[in-house]
Amino acid sequence: MEQWIQLFIDGTTIGGVYAVIALGYTMVYGVLRMINFAHGELFMMGAFAGFYTLDAYQQHSGLNDSLPVFTIASAIVAGMITAVVLAVVMERIAYRPLRHAPRLAPLISAIGVSIFLRNVMLRVTNAEAQVYPRVFPRGAIEWGDVSVSYIRIFLLVLSVFFLVLLWLFIERTKMGMSIRAVAEDRDTAALMGVNVDRTIVMTFVVGAALAGAAGAVYGMFVTTATAGMGFIPGIKAFTAAVLGGIGSVPGAMAGGYFLGITESLSTKFIGAQYKDVVAFVLLVLVLIFRPWGIFGKREDKRA
Amino acid sequence: MMQRFEATRALTRALDNANARARAAFDAIPLIRWILPLALGVVGALSPQWFDTRPTYALMVLITYLLLRTSTNVFGLAVLAAMLVYLPMEMDRFERGILFDIALYTMLGIGLNIVVGYAGLLDLGYVAFFASGAYIFALVVAPEAGGGWDIGASFWLMIPAAMALAAALGVALGLPVLRLRGDYLAIVTLGFGEIIRLMLNNRDDITNGPRGVYLIPKAHFFDKELTGPYELYFLVLAGVFIAAFAAERIRDSRVGRAWEAIREDEDAASAMGVNTTFYKLLAFAIGAAIGGGGGVIYAAKQTAIFPRDFDLDVSINVLALVIIGGMGNVRGVVLGAMLLIGLPEVLRDFSIEFAFIDLANIGADYRLVIFGAALVAIMVLRPEGLLPSRRRAAEFEQAEMLESELAT
Amino acid sequence: MPPLLSVRNVTRRFEGLTALNDVSMEVEPRTIAGVIGPNGAGKTTLFNVLTGFYRPTSGEVWFEGRRIDRLPLHGIAAAGISRTFQNIRLFANMTAIENVLVGQHIHLKTNFATAIVRPPSVTREERSAVKTAVELLRFAGLTRRENELARNLAYGEQRRLEIARALAVRPRLLLLDEPTAGMNPGEAAGMIKLIRALRDDMLMTIVLIEHSMRVVMGVCERITVLDHGEKISEGRPEEVQQDRRVIEAYLGTGQIITDGRA
Numbered sequence A: 001m002e003q004w005i006q007l008f009i010d011g012t013t014i015g016g017v018y019a020v021i022a023l024g025y026t027m028v029y030g031v032l033r034m035i036n037f038a039h040g041e042l043f044m045m046g047a048f049a050g051f052y053t054l055d056a057y058q059q060h061s062g063l064n065d066s067l068p069v070f071t072i073a074s075a076i077v078a079g080m081i082t083a084v085v086l087a088v089v090m091e092r093i094a095y096r097p098l099r100h101a102p103r104l105a106p107l108i109s110a111i112g113v114s115i116f117l118r119n120v121m122l123r124v125t126n127a128e129a130q131v132y133p134r135v136f137p138r139g140a141i142e143w144g145d146v147s148v149s150y151i152r153i154f155l156l157v158l159s160v161f162f163l164v165l166l167w168l169f170i171e172r173t174k175m176g177m178s179i180r181a182v183a184e185d186r187d188t189a190a191l192m193g194v195n196v197d198r199t200i201v202m203t204f205v206v207g208a209a210l211a212g213a214a215g216a217v218y219g220m221f222v223t224t225a226t227a228g229m230g231f232i233p234g235i236k237a238f239t240a241a242v243l244g245g246i247g248s249v250p251g252a253m254a255g256g257y258f259l260g261i262t263e264s265l266s267t268k269f270i271g272a273q274y275k276d277v278v279a280f281v282l283l284v285l286v287l288i289f290r291p292w293g294i295f296g297k298r299e300d301k302r303a
Numbered sequence B: 001m002m003q004r005f006e007a008t009r010a011l012t013r014a015l016d017n018a019n020a021r022a023r024a025a026f027d028a029i030p031l032i033r034w035i036l037p038l039a040l041g042v043v044g045a046l047s048p049q050w051f052d053t054r055p056t057y058a059l060m061v062l063i064t065y066l067l068l069r070t071s072t073n074v075f076g077l078a079v080l081a082a083m084l085v086y087l088p089m090e091m092d093r094f095e096r097g098i099l100f101d102i103a104l105y106t107m108l109g110i111g112l113n114i115v116v117g118y119a120g121l122l123d124l125g126y127v128a129f130f131a132s133g134a135y136i137f138a139l140v141v142a143p144e145a146g147g148g149w150d151i152g153a154s155f156w157l158m159i160p161a162a163m164a165l166a167a168a169l170g171v172a173l174g175l176p177v178l179r180l181r182g183d184y185l186a187i188v189t190l191g192f193g194e195i196i197r198l199m200l201n202n203r204d205d206i207t208n209g210p211r212g213v214y215l216i217p218k219a220h221f222f223d224k225e226l227t228g229p230y231e232l233y234f235l236v237l238a239g240v241f242i243a244a245f246a247a248e249r250i251r252d253s254r255v256g257r258a259w260e261a262i263r264e265d266e267d268a269a270s271a272m273g274v275n276t277t278f279y280k281l282l283a284f285a286i287g288a289a290i291g292g293g294g295g296v297i298y299a300a301k302q303t304a305i306f307p308r309d310f311d312l313d314v315s316i317n318v319l320a321l322v323i324i325g326g327m328g329n330v331r332g333v334v335l336g337a338m339l340l341i342g343l344p345e346v347l348r349d350f351s352i353e354f355a356f357i358d359l360a361n362i363g364a365d366y367r368l369v370i371f372g373a374a375l376v377a378i379m380v381l382r383p384e385g386l387l388p389s390r391r392r393a394a395e396f397e398q399a400e401m402l403e404s405e406l407a408t
Numbered sequence C: 001m002p003p004l005l006s007v008r009n010v011t012r013r014f015e016g017l018t019a020l021n022d023v024s025m026e027v028e029p030r031t032i033a034g035v036i037g038p039n040g041a042g043k044t045t046l047f048n049v050l051t052g053f054y055r056p057t058s059g060e061v062w063f064e065g066r067r068i069d070r071l072p073l074h075g076i077a078a079a080g081i082s083r084t085f086q087n088i089r090l091f092a093n094m095t096a097i098e099n100v101l102v103g104q105h106i107h108l109k110t111n112f113a114t115a116i117v118r119p120p121s122v123t124r125e126e127r128s129a130v131k132t133a134v135e136l137l138r139f140a141g142l143t144r145r146e147n148e149l150a151r152n153l154a155y156g157e158q159r160r161l162e163i164a165r166a167l168a169v170r171p172r173l174l175l176l177d178e179p180t181a182g183m184n185p186g187e188a189a190g191m192i193k194l195i196r197a198l199r200d201d202m203l204m205t206i207v208l209i210e211h212s213m214r215v216v217m218g219v220c221e222r223i224t225v226l227d228h229g230e231k232i233s234e235g236r237p238e239e240v241q242q243d244r245r246v247i248e249a250y251l252g253t254g255q256i257i258t259d260g261r262a
């Protein structure tokens, strides 16, 4: 029993990260019907921004608080800002001119952005992993055989916080409503006076903010940042978005947790080296058998 | 408030104008398409020593581009063929390696182009077939892996055998996924590619895992041992020509028309009696066979292969060269391979020293940065690729007309 | 003579909406049958069921004594039915002649291997296919438009090309979804002439969907009227025209029964 609880908690921790990143994929897909291949790189850039912020604090004044709340918060905000700025720029330069081009063009463009960002960071870091300063106290909450480190608790709480925040944004704000309207039907939304361009940019902004924050927090969790770190979580988050039915916000959230827990279970029962295989197999299976997602609704084709 | 909007609007307009100008400049190139290649051809022919420097490569690319772009005739292709055979004689080992890679990727590009360009199926996991060809070959012939069969004549049998197996793999992977929509298909195939690589890595009982398969014996052509890239280059070149020939012939047949119809409107195609599943699988299988054949040659050249040789970057590179060159068109693939595979290698020893800026090694260090940016730039400035097929060009024109209609 | 096509109690639902409700109809060989009804009545859905785009939720479709409602999409063409689309669905970036060549697909034999080798039989087959295509285009009134991209054709020409492409399948039943929609009276008259020629010269059996009563009255031997997915009337044109339920159905929509939509 305790073993199960442990696996469950470990799974939800990483699942929360997937869920937060997945939202960016799903929202951009919702409004543009495009897979933002560079989304994982926004996550990576967020991790680096977080690293540089913490590093600067450390150089400047040391990090001797037992729990430097303000420092942590500013690292996360730095991650968000970096990702947002990049997302706005990439949308303007690499995606917007291709909005009416056939589908392959924006996808390739996104792949280009992804290669660009990854290699810029590879150059900047000389291809070395950057080690995060320790900001979280060691130790964990123990309960029988179950042990949850503080950083995991933080991750859990924070991802839920962001998910709730996003939920409120989508459901309660005017901008959230515009995003939903554009996702539903761009032309009709435009006719009803929604500023489509601005809404699309806003979608990128929100998705990027979440990815950037997730990157910074994930960096603190794994205590390193590398140029290639965006790829696997990016694909996993995409899988999460697909599991939940791409385009669906609650679906992405559920998909993230589902994937995290599945992974944690498979690490235990199949073997850690098959963790990524399991995620890919899951992705492939869902796309083949339920392309509208585990929670999504099926669409009929029309003639 | 109002002023701010004005400012953004002006900026947007300026950007769009710049965009349009860049396109116009690009399209103006045909103006010099006769004089330049002639001049360059003369210079190049007179000074063979030229063939060991970077500018020569740039010239080569340019000449190829212009030849491909302008000549539908035998003459242009003959010049090109002569160049392809003559060049490696003048080259050193490093350059021959690059040339081998260009030819290999051209072959892969031709294969993937059948899938993406002809049938319109976006495959991001093409590396799976390349890898399976290489591993099938290596596992059979390398002594380490328990194969170690006498290679002698069997190398030449291994090529068709590996191609057939890769094609079978293509069908097996394709069967469940082909009814998926375009970008879903892209992700599933990406997933397949990664699964194959991870399995190669994890099942070390079969594949020797990350340690790879090595001591792959050399192939023989009659009595001659095919050692380095130089000899195998000619093998790939033969592969390129065969693949190109087959691809173009299929495209211009009933089969090619069926693919095209599927790409244009899948439902309408099936209403005309086209078995869309069959034709998509066929495209997958042919593409996979060509990729598998490339894999065999690659393994023969490397003499040692590792799972990490077959990561997503291979798929992305092949796809990118197909798209940059111009989809649906073998010539485009050739050009794309020269630019994408050749250029980054040639850029390795490129450096800028200007006033107080010293970017030594900018080529080696920043080539992939430049590559990423170039992908974006080409998509934005010329989404139909550098040498699109007539029809692809038409499709993009249509998209643009739609765009301008929507804008008004 | 036994009916060529028989639709038996077909129902098709889309979550909550019943697009076709227990519809039955029969079509005799060498006749032109009409299907009419207000917008959203279920006419196109009926075609989609006949051509395998949708599976019926219940009910059966029989063609030439053979049940066809379980056939795959491409099997319908092989069975001998082809169609045009309400919202023209040509292969827009292929030329007119290539569109028609795709229509001949099931009658040609070239496969990928013979395409590469290209033995004389392939060359011969291709040549005769092109000849057939040119003839069909001429029949459809598209002489000298062979090498034009489909998307560059005028609207009326596109509708004709769709018919030529459907004829290339050599169907024994042709389904036309609003062939005169969006045409001016001149173009529409030409289209009607073409449809008549199909029956009289090519001995084709045709089912056509129309909004315009004038067209339907002019060419159809029998008419089936759908409304809200139900068959509300059936018979010869003048019978249907008198039917109170038909008049009511059309009155409710504000459409003028004798003059089509808008």
Ligand SMILES: Nc1ncnc2c1ncn2[C@@H]1O[C@H](COP(=O)(O)OP(=O)(O)OP(=O)(O)O)[C@@H](O)[C@H]1O
Pocket: A300, A301, A302, C014, C017, C019, C037, C038, C039, C040, C041, C042, C043, C044, C045, C046, C086
């Ligand atoms: N794939 C689908 N999913 C959901 N509803 C559908 C689908 N296809 C058709 N419908 C619905 O079925 C009803 C009948 O549609 P259909 O297209 O058959 O009408 P129609 O008689 O052809 O109308 P029109 O004259 O406008 O062409 C409509 O309410 C339509 O919205």
Ligand SMILES: [Mg+2]
Pocket: C043, C044, C045, C086
């Ligand atoms: Mg209709």
